[in-house]
């Protein structure tokens with residue numbers, strides 16, 4: 413094995429990771445597609461273009477340094493999202509309207 | 517194939533929190549997807565890192581046998597198609613590497629594991645591409661086998677892997693069809709061209725069947741992977757489906773599958789086929805494939821030759837960031 417392939421030194425030289433978001437067409441929001449490694453933002457855009465839009469999958473790209481993404485903790489999912497499940501009155505189907513009343 | 521267990525490592529039976537483990541098993545059994553930040557057993561994580569990186573390496577090394585023919589493609593159309601196909605395979609490798617990275621491994625670690633010989637890749641890519649017909653046979657058979665294997669993986673239990681597979685499957689169909697088209701053209705061409713097509717089929721048929729991995733009774737980690745829904749069907753099931761789909765295609769080409777024991781079995785509604793030479797398979801897994809050394813040499817050379825570019829790009833980015841901060 414060659415010297416270039418050994419050791420942790422190389423790991424620290426890895427290009428940073430970027431998350432890629434693709435807008436399929438105007439009118440839709442950007443959607444996460446995957447990630448790429450790139451030295452800077454411009455290179456990340458070019459790599460994202462080559463990797464995720466080879467077949468007209470999009471008309472616009474966002475790249476965001478992966479390290480900048482703050483994610484919710486799955487362990488807190490219950491605390492964050494479950495309170496919504498006992499608030500059924502937020503949904504229109506909670507209210508019973510007589511059949512003869514229309515357009516509501 | 518890309519995704520069979522080629523390393524028979526014993527599954528680490530680390531002590532896991534039984535409550536979390538039960539919850540995890542229930543989620544997987546209910547066909548829920550596991551996402552990167554979710555709790556998962558260490559052995560599940562390790563199996564996935566191994567399988568996904570192995571799959572990624574196969575896509576990347578798989579560019580070599582076909583890349584070998586880009587400059588010699590017989591027409592501009594064939595060249596454009598082959599370039600696009602090989603570029604797709606590079607893309608597949610990248611989708612998969614980043615899926616593996618969500619499990620806590622790094623790109624450099626994976627590359628190092630491949631180049632040092634610790635990580636495996638599909639045995640099929642250690643066979644040489646001798647004639648143009650091999651490019652047809654690879655698209656038709658090798659990508660065909662890949663499709664059979666990858667379609668069920670779109671529902672594999674790890675979310676990022678499943679999503680990468682969805683993307684990949686969308687792109688594979690073109691690969692198989694362009695290969696079949698090459699075979700069709702040759703099979704309907706001159707006697708010499710037809711001979712070339714038959715010769716390619718003769719050489720690629722058995723290695724393609726081996727792509728699905730060892731038979732079920734000799735595939736020790738399969739059961740666990742099935743339970744975890746990393747794998748959704750067994751090696752033999754997928755292999756049988758491939759044979760059943762491919763034999764009529766060979767007939768349509770007017771070519772002969774090189775298997776004297778191949779016979780339609782009405783009762784099972786599928787083909788019976790001859791014994792696979794597993795000795796050859798294991799020899800190739802051990803790194804004794806006809807062009808194994810050449811493949812790793814090409815990969816290592818590309819990696820080392822590119823080192824200064826990777827370093828220069830980082831240095832350039834750092835300098836620009838510094839300049840911008842100073843302004």
Ligand SMILES: [Fe+2]
Pocket residue numbers: 575604605608662684
């Ligand atoms: Fe592929």
Ligand SMILES: [Fe+2]
Pocket residue numbers: 605659662688691
């Ligand atoms: Fe392919």
